[in-house]
Amino acid sequence: MAVVLPPRFTPERVRNDRRYRTLDKYRFIVGFLALPLLFYAVFVISPFLQAIYYSFTDWAGGTTANFVGGDNYVKMWNDEKFWDSLQSSLLLLVVVPLITLTLGIFFAYMITAGGRHRRGRAVSGVAGSSVYKIVYFFPQVLSIALIAVVWQQVYSSRSGLLNGLLGSVGLESLEQRWLGGDYKLALFSTMAVIAWSFVGFYVVLFSAAMGAIPKDIYEAALLDGAGRAATFFRVTLPLIWDTVRTGWIYMGIQALDAFAVVLIMVPPHALKVTPVYLYERFREGQFGYATAIGVVLLVLSMIFTLIVMRIGRRDQIEY
Amino acid sequence: MSAEPMPTDAVTDQSADAPPSAAAASVSPAPSASSSKGSGRGESGVLNVFSHAFLIAWVVMAAGPLVWVALTAFRPTADFLNDPMGLPTSIHWQNFANAWTEAKIGRYAFNSLIILAGSLTGTMLLGSMAAYVIARFTFPGNRFIFLLFAGGMMFPVILALIPLFTIMDNMSLLDTRPGLIIAYIAYSLPFTTFFLTSFFRTLPSGVQEAAMIDGASHTRTFFQVMLPMAKPGLVSIGIFNFLGQWNQYLLPLLLNNEDENNYVLPQGLAALTVSQGYAGDWGALFAGLTIAMVPVLVVYAVFQRQVQAGLTAGALK
Numbered sequence: 001m002a003v004v005l006p007p008r009f010t011p012e013r014v015r016n017d018r019r020y021r022t023l024d025k026y027r028f029i030v031g032f033l034a035l036p037l038l039f040y041a042v043f044v045i046s047p048f049l050q051a052i053y054y055s056f057t058d059w060a061g062g063t064t065a066n067f068v069g070g071d072n073y074v075k076m077w078n079d080e081k082f083w084d085s086l087q088s089s090l091l092l093l094v095v096v097p098l099i100t101l102t103l104g105i106f107f108a109y110m111i112t113a114g115g116r117h118r119r120g121r122a123v124s125g126v127a128g129s130s131v132y133k134i135v136y137f138f139p140q141v142l143s144i145a146l147i148a149v150v151w152q153q154v155y156s157s158r159s160g161l162l163n164g165l166l167g168s169v170g171l172e173s174l175e176q177r178w179l180g181g182d183y184k185l186a187l188f189s190t191m192a193v194i195a196w197s198f199v200g201f202y203v204v205l206f207s208a209a210m211g212a213i214p215k216d217i218y219e220a221a222l223l224d225g226a227g228r229a230a231t232f233f234r235v236t237l238p239l240i241w242d243t244v245r246t247g248w249i250y251m252g253i254q255a256l257d258a259f260a261v262v263l264i265m266v267p268p269h270a271l272k273v274t275p276v277y278l279y280e281r282f283r284e285g286q287f288g289y290a291t292a293i294g295v296v297l298l299v300l301s302m303i304f305t306l307i308v309m310r311i312g313r314r315d316q317i318e319y
Numbered sequence: 320m321s322a323e324p325m326p327t328d329a330v331t332d333q334s335a336d337a338p339p340s341a342a343a344a345s346v347s348p349a350p351s352a353s354s355s356k357g358s359g360r361g362e363s364g365v366l367n368v369f370s371h372a373f374l375i376a377w378v379v380m381a382a383g384p385l386v387w388v389a390l391t392a393f394r395p396t397a398d399f400l401n402d403p404m405g406l407p408t409s410i411h412w413q414n415f416a417n418a419w420t421e422a423k424i425g426r427y428a429f430n431s432l433i434i435l436a437g438s439l440t441g442t443m444l445l446g447s448m449a450a451y452v453i454a455r456f457t458f459p460g461n462r463f464i465f466l467l468f469a470g471g472m473m474f475p476v477i478l479a480l481i482p483l484f485t486i487m488d489n490m491s492l493l494d495t496r497p498g499l500i501i502a503y504i505a506y507s508l509p510f511t512t513f514f515l516t517s518f519f520r521t522l523p524s525g526v527q528e529a530a531m532i533d534g535a536s537h538t539r540t541f542f543q544v545m546l547p548m549a550k551p552g553l554v555s556i557g558i559f560n561f562l563g564q565w566n567q568y569l570l571p572l573l574l575n576n577e578d579e580n581n582y583v584l585p586q587g588l589a590a591l592t593v594s595q596g597y598a599g600d601w602g603a604l605f606a607g608l609t610i611a612m613v614p615v616l617v618v619y620a621v622f623q624r625q626v627q628a629g630l631t632a633g634a635l636k
Contacts, residue, residue, distance in 0.1 A: 028537035029452050033464065036449035036508055043505035044471055047479035047486060054482065061485070107377055110370040126370055134623050135378045138385060140630060141619045143566035145585035146611055149592055149604075154384050156403075159601070161387050164404040200381060205631045259477065260568045264589045275477050287481050294478035301475055 055292035060285050072292035082293065085277040088187055089256055092194070092273065093304060096255035097248050100195045104202025105244070107136070109232060111203065112210040133207065136200030144197070148264035151193045155179050155265075179266050186271040193261055198254065202247055209240040245308060252304050256297065385612065392605040399601055414602035415610065422594065424607045426580065427587030434496060434583055435564055438503035442560050443553065445504060446511030451541055453512070454519035455527065465516060471509035480573050487574055494577040502574055503564050511556050518552030519545070558622070558629035565615070584611055 014020050055072055059065035076082050111129045126132075139147060154161040155178035163175040178189045213236065221231050237244075259275040268276075274297060281290040391399055392414055393407035419425045453465050483502070484493070492498030522545065530540040546553070568585040575581055582590065588611055591604050619626050 024537065025456065026458065029456055029458055031538075032448040032452045032541075036445040036512065037464070039445065039501065039505045040468065040471065040508050043483060043486065043502060044479065044509070045467070047482035048474055050482035051478050103377075107374060110374055126367065126374065130623075132374050132378065133627065134620060135382050137619070137623070137627060137630075138381055138616060141562055141615055141626060142612060143568060143585040143588070145566075145568045145589045146608060149588050150384055150388055150608060152592060153388065153601075153605070159400055159403040161384060161403065164402075168404055196380070199377070201630065204627045208631065253475070257475065257477070260589075264592070278477060282481055282484075291478070291481050294475070294481070297475055298478050302473075305473075 051291045051294055054288055055295045057288045059288040059291075061287050065288065068288070072289050073296075075289060076292060076296065081272070082274070082277060085272040085274045086296075088271060089258070089274040090300075091187060092191060092255040092258050093252050093300075096191050096194050097251040099191065100198045100251050101202060101244060101248055103195065103199045104247070105206050105237070105240075107132075107199070107203045108206035108210055109236060111207050113228070113231075113236070129207070133200070133204050136203045138200065139197040140201045142197075144260040145264055147193065147197050148261045151189075151196075151261075152179070152265045155189055180270055183271060186266055190258065190262060190266060190271065190273075193265065194255055194258060198251060202251075205243060205247060206240060209243040210236055213239050245311075249305050249308050252308065253301050256301055256304070385616075388605050389609045389613070392602070392609040394602065396600060396602040399605075411602075414606035417600060417603035418607035418610060421600075422587075422591055422603050422607050423580070423582075424584075424587060424591075424610050427582050427584045428611070430581060431565060431584040434499055434503065435561070437496070437500040438507070438564050439557070439561055441500065441504040442507040442511055442564070443557055446508055446556070447515050447546060447549065447553065448541070449508070449512045450515030451519050451545060454516045455524075455545075465513075468509045468512040468516075472513060476506060476569060480569070484573055492574075494575055494581065496581075499571060499575050499583075502570050503567065506570065507560050507564065511560060514556050514559075515549070515552055518549055522548050554625055555629040558626050562615075562626070562630065 010020065054065060056067060056069060057065040058068045058071070111126055111132055153159075157163060157175070157177045157180070160178070162178065166172065166174045176185060179186050217235055217239070218231065221235050226234065257275055258273050259279070262271060262273045262276050263279065274293060278290050278293040278297070281293065390407055391403070393411050394405065395411055395413070398405060398408070449468070453461060487493040487498050487502070490498075492501065526544060526548065527540060530544045535544070566585060567583070568589070571583045571586050575583065575586070579590065588607065591607050
């Protein structure tokens with residue numbers, strides 16, 4: 001009987017017994033893991049598995065879900081609106097990481113190596129680098145819903161900041177209906193918002209990675225006569241490539257999502273991305289079809305991850 | 320590198336570097352004796368000006384829209400519609416009063432606080448418990464459970480949402496506060512556990528053994544010895560979860576959509592464009608955005624090093 005009591009109430013003799021200690025350990029392990037695992041299994045793992053199953057059914061939210069094989073996927077294949085949404089999503093997936101990471105690396109390099117030369121240092125950071133990083137990081141601490149509403153006002157054609165700025169410098173001809181008109185313009189405006197909200201994040205990430213590069217490598221490059229461009233492309237970029245690759249994958253998955261920005265900011269007729277298209281099917285009660293679209297998104301993000309990891313590996317062998 | 324979360328002090332090191340460099344730059348642009356050829360003083364000075372120009376341009380880009388929103392919040396709607404670019408002529412608090420009461424920003428912020436109080440506590444408690452056991456004990460299935468949590472970080476949440484919706488519905492948790500809190504905890508657990516596992520692994524094992532020899536139970540060792548030692552890791556991941564859950568939009572959109580009075584702040588802000596748009600009260604919209612934005616930015620500015628470290632640690636999962 002004493003064996004099942006907590007150590008406090010267990011006699012010394014039993015407490016030091018090896019079997020009791022093993023039991024005590026496993027009791028502790030199970031006690032600590034039970035609740036986290038239960039939450040995780042019921043609310044995360046099981047929905048994911050169910051989603052994959054339901055994508056092969058005609059489930060409409062009720063209790064019945066008939067197995068229909070690949071019907072949902074055939075329907076998707078012939079669904080022109082799905083393809084339109086996928087085109088937008090894929091463009092976001094390809095273009096947004098390129099813009100964001102380029103800007104992020106550029107500003108991070110300016111911060112870590114754009115300063116004046118000083119005695120005994122091959123590279124030096126600019127003055128006030130922490131102030132720059134604080135401001136750049138602002139969008140990253142704000143809710144994506146808030147960002148979407150802010151930019152909806154910035155882009156507003158009647159009373160927006162952007163058209164107001166263009167008008168005040170005499171460029172009225174460039175004023176646009178940024179979101180509600182042309183598809184390409186709405187897509188471009190969306191890309192700009194996502195890039196805007198993530199650039200600061202990458203500046204902080206990359207400047208930390210650049211700051212971790214040993215200074216003597218820069219000194220060696222300088223002694224060999226490397227200019228700033230050569231130093232950047234031959235030293236800095238290869239040495240932070242691991243971080244860039246991880247950041248690229250992360251940014252791509254964020255851009256493929258783009259759900260909140262598009263749902264809140266862009267009028268539905270102008271632009272749809274696949275996650276928003278999925279959400280609309282869900283609201284219509286087409287649960288089976290919506291989960292099938294979700295599965296396609298999952299596959300896409302996995303393919304994207306594999307491609308970027310391959311690109312990364314090739315570069316790593318080079319140096 | 321890719322598997323390990325970024326050491327948090329890498330970020331702090333970088334920012335700690337700034338004050339001395341700022342001081343050195345302003346005191347004396349000394350002739351650089353060490354850089355023998357190529358980049359002399361002139362070139363580097365020009366580059367320095369260029370880099371500041373670019374860097375300041377992005378400061379304007381990043382902060383401009385937010386500053387515009389905050390300034391416009393102090394202008395009457397009629398003024399704003401005449402000239403969206405104008406500056407406030409007098410301090411006009413009416414917009415804030417409207418946003419707080421009519422647009423219910425106060426209510427939404429209150430809802431967010433209640434949800435966050437439960438979900439953040441739960442996430443940190445459950446996450447650190449699971450992480451501690453995974454990191455410090457050997458038992459069958461240890462590796463499997465670790466990979467189970469790590470794998471959960473890679474799936475797009477939107478895929479799980481539809482079955483989650485019916486699971487919550489069946490358990491009568493849909494459109495309830497406990498339901499939303501549980502969902503926040505469950506979806507924060509994978510990364511929290513993953514991050515804290517690698518953190519607990521780095522802690523010295525001697526202290527744990529000493530506590531056990533002194534007769535502390537496993538539970539007591541965890542709460543009174545190991546958890547305090549893990550404080551830096553807990554702060555990083557705590558900030559990460561605080562911002563992630565405070566800003567969460569997708570889960571409440573699905574699981575908390577029935578009664579507008581129960582909206583959390585991001586939902587309320589998204590609803591603002593619709594409601595204030597119909598009412599034509601743009602001033603209240605801008606004031607609502609400002610109320611939601613300013614406290615977060617102030618808290619961030621105070622804790623910027625920890626926040627930057629906490630959030631970038633999330634990227635290298």
